[in-house]
Amino acid sequence: MLQLPIAIHLFSGSSVPESTERAEREPSLTTITSKTLMKDEPLADVDEPQGAVDLPEADWTIEDARSIYELDKWAAPYYDVTARGHVAVRPVYGAETEIDIHDVVEEIKRRGIQLPVLIRFQDLLRRRVIELNESFRTAIAEFGYRGEYRGVYPIKVNQLHEVVLEILEAGEPYDFGLECGSKAELFASLPHLERDSMLLIVNGYKDGTMLRTIQMGQQLGKNIIPVLEKYKEFEDLLVESDASNTPLSFGVRVRLSVAGSGRWAESAGDVSKFGIAIPDVLKLVATLRDRGITDAFKLVHFHIGSQIQDIMTLKSAVREATRIYAKLVKMGLSVKYLDVGGGLGINYDSPEAGLAQSINYSLQEYVNGVVYTIKEICDIEEVPHPIIVSESGRALTAHHSMLVVGVLNATQKNVPDELPEIDADDEPVVRELHDALVTFDEQTSRGVGQRKARYLEIYHDAVEKRREADQLFALGYFSLEDKGKAEQLYWAIMQRLHRGIAQLDPDAPLPLDLYHVEEQLVDQYLCDFSVFQSMLDHWAIDQLFPIVPIHRLDERPTRRGTLVDITCDSDGKVDQFISNEGEQRFLELHATTGEPYYLGIFLTGAYQDILGDMHNLFGRVNEVHVYADEEEPGNFYIEKTIAGTTVTEAVSLVQYFPSDLKKRMDALIRERVRSKQIRPTQGVAFLDRYSKGLEEYTYYNFWDASFRVENAPSESAPAASDASDEPASGDGVRAGAASSNGATA
Numbered sequence: 001m002l003q004l005p006i007a008i009h010l011f012s013g014s015s016v017p018e019s020t021e022r023a024e025r026e027p028s029l030t031t032i033t034s035k036t037l038m039k040d041e042p043l044a045d046v047d048e049p050q051g052a053v054d055l056p057e058a059d060w061t062i063e064d065a066r067s068i069y070e071l072d073k074w075a076a077p078y079y080d081v082t083a084r085g086h087v088a089v090r091p092v093y094g095a096e097t098e099i100d101i102h103d104v105v106e107e108i109k110r111r112g113i114q115l116p117v118l119i120r121f122q123d124l125l126r127r128r129v130i131e132l133n134e135s136f137r138t139a140i141a142e143f144g145y146r147g148e149y150r151g152v153y154p155i156k157v158n159q160l161h162e163v164v165l166e167i168l169e170a171g172e173p174y175d176f177g178l179e180c181g182s183k184a185e186l187f188a189s190l191p192h193l194e195r196d197s198m199l200l201i202v203n204g205y206k207d208g209t210m211l212r213t214i215q216m217g218q219q220l221g222k223n224i225i226p227v228l229e230k231y232k233e234f235e236d237l238l239v240e241s242d243a244s245n246t247p248l249s250f251g252v253r254v255r256l257s258v259a260g261s262g263r264w265a266e267s268a269g270d271v272s273k274f275g276i277a278i279p280d281v282l283k284l285v286a287t288l289r290d291r292g293i294t295d296a297f298k299l300v301h302f303h304i305g306s307q308i309q310d311i312m313t314l315k316s317a318v319r320e321a322t323r324i325y326a327k328l329v330k331m332g333l334s335v336k337y338l339d340v341g342g343g344l345g346i347n348y349d350s351p352e353a354g355l356a357q358s359i360n361y362s363l364q365e366y367v368n369g370v371v372y373t374i375k376e377i378c379d380i381e382e383v384p385h386p387i388i389v390s391e392s393g394r395a396l397t398a399h400h401s402m403l404v405v406g407v408l409n410a411t412q413k414n415v416p417d418e419l420p421e422i423d424a425d426d427e428p429v430v431r432e433l434h435d436a437l438v439t440f441d442e443q444t445s446r447g448v449g450q451r452k453a454r455y456l457e458i459y460h461d462a463v464e465k466r467r468e469a470d471q472l473f474a475l476g477y478f479s480l481e482d483k484g485k486a487e488q489l490y491w492a493i494m495q496r497l498h499r500g501i502a503q504l505d506p507d508a509p510l511p512l513d514l515y516h517v518e519e520q521l522v523d524q525y526l527c528d529f530s531v532f533q534s535m536l537d538h539w540a541i542d543q544l545f546p547i548v549p550i551h552r553l554d555e556r557p558t559r560r561g562t563l564v565d566i567t568c569d570s571d572g573k574v575d576q577f578i579s580n581e582g583e584q585r586f587l588e589l590h591a592t593t594g595e596p597y598y599l600g601i602f603l604t605g606a607y608q609d610i611l612g613d614m615h616n617l618f619g620r621v622n623e624v625h626v627y628a629d630e631e632e633p634g635n636f637y638i639e640k641t642i643a644g645t646t647v648t649e650a651v652s653l654v655q656y657f658p659s660d661l662k663k664r665m666d667a668l669i670r671e672r673v674r675s676k677q678i679r680p681t682q683g684v685a686f687l688d689r690y691s692k693g694l695e696e697y698t699y700y701n702f703w704d705a706s707f708r709v710e711n712a713p714s715e716s717a718p719a720a721s722d723a724s725d726e727p728a729s730g731d732g733v734r735a736g737a738a739s740s741n742g743a744t745a
């Protein structure tokens, strides 16, 4: 029998919507920063590329790179820029071992592993586990706390087996355990309880199978605590316990009055979907008393949402939960654990930017806040200090993985090399645009205050004339040549405005419309990846991830661009970036030169791996696991590669099977052979080509790409990739034909 939930597809022949695009997002304010701009630059000639920022190379240092990409805010102490202008990682706890990420990519290329590639720095995962546990040890010693800390890793944050194994291994000296929130996660985590002392916290709404499995684990002597989310679960647990004659042992997620802070604030408070309210907790306690099993209630749990922004919110929640713990103890219950849930945040951006995703505390401050607050309340209430449990996921995993994507192509706006010849025969609208351009310098050479007003007027005029030209074309009054001239002139005006705006005082407010000039002029960098697969939270909840070129940081980035992915969805783009001054609508990038240009998308280790979806059937990306080793060249070795999804694997997920597809393709080809439209040998070659393509990686074959820039300035002419750098065939994943089992060691 099929269980619910089940997907029912009703086919009506033509009812399948073609697009899954989301509704338009609210536009957010653009920030024009002056970080790469110098004041009082002369206005450049009109044939300069528009997204360019023309500044002397000589005064650029890697310190500037650190500052422009905010490395001190989100990356320190784990990532930094080297003297070579590359991003390096320092993954090992207590050591300065540095791995140049560009070297890792060179090795990836040498092995023929295609981009995009997800790099896991396994030592960084270990480092975070150690840092969390050591922070608790420090706080416990400092505050004279008379209990222990027993952390658990919530596997939903990144269930990848390797990740879980690495965390458990690094956490062994601290008896680090696991948390799970569903049947599948329970079945995945239970067999990993190697030591009886390890905790397994089971959250989520539990059916009979889950409850019986938990009890089985308890009977095996494992320290498993189911956390009741609803009162009904308590009744179910009583029934199961009576039936199996297993002593009852559980925790309760209490519904706190304190609401969370930040994006996941509704995980707590009166409106939260989770937690048992105090009247029900009291009912439950009465039942335990009636049955004489007050020792069954082992743990008080709360979770006020992921990425807690404000330390004060956390402390208020800890205070409330500790009071509840203390009152329960005073009522005669032998509660042993206080579980503060997840929520320990990390900085994705600059805390000064004041964005929803920044936090206002450090790891040690968070830990101090938890330990000190619990101790303080317990001492006042005169109850024992409980064992502190936390369920930090994001803070453990986010830093350890990053995505390297290759830029396939940079599209600059259609900058006219030459301005069109305009004479009296041209259409009035075209002549007006031309006049606006010709008089630009003259009209803007007045005082600064007037200049701003003048720019605004020129902008409005240009937009109006362009609109008029488009309407005239649509109505058939304009020739293609007229339209072409109007567009050339429009872009030339925008470019001049852009340069003029860049020279205004960056601290003075800018009229909103002038921000649109910048928005129109940034370049588009087409990158080999899918936003929906690799940074779903960016699409879904506007999460900003730090994005930095992993090389060329000793060079001034002279362009401003947004990133677009290779899905055919207009939402498949990144056009909001972190910045000290708030969100920024462009990223400072380097001009493409014909050589591969790599961008690193950082802090992707939490949630993104598992949330990633199959939009456009781009599947999982290739993955390499890197370990630090000072004995190895470059201080690292690749321990493992996990192949990304093949075309066959991707289509199979939606019920297309290779044997059927090949049979259908074969029939199409045979029919053409039979009708003599193609030769039989051609037919064989076609079928072969189709079959080979089915085994390929779903992404663009980056190493085969010719790196080019459209409308590039002549000095950045396309260059063929170095033949000596050809990927070594056969020794990597998805170099061409690939293994079909999805993983290689």
Ligand SMILES: Cc1ncc(COP(=O)(O)O)c(C=O)c1O
Binding pocket: 154, 157, 179, 203, 303, 305, 306, 307, 341, 342, 343, 344, 391, 392, 393, 394, 395, 606
């Ligand atoms: C019950 C519970 N515990 C732990 C976590 C992990 O939270 P975080 O990744 O913020 O540490 C979550 C996620 O929201 C959760 O719902």
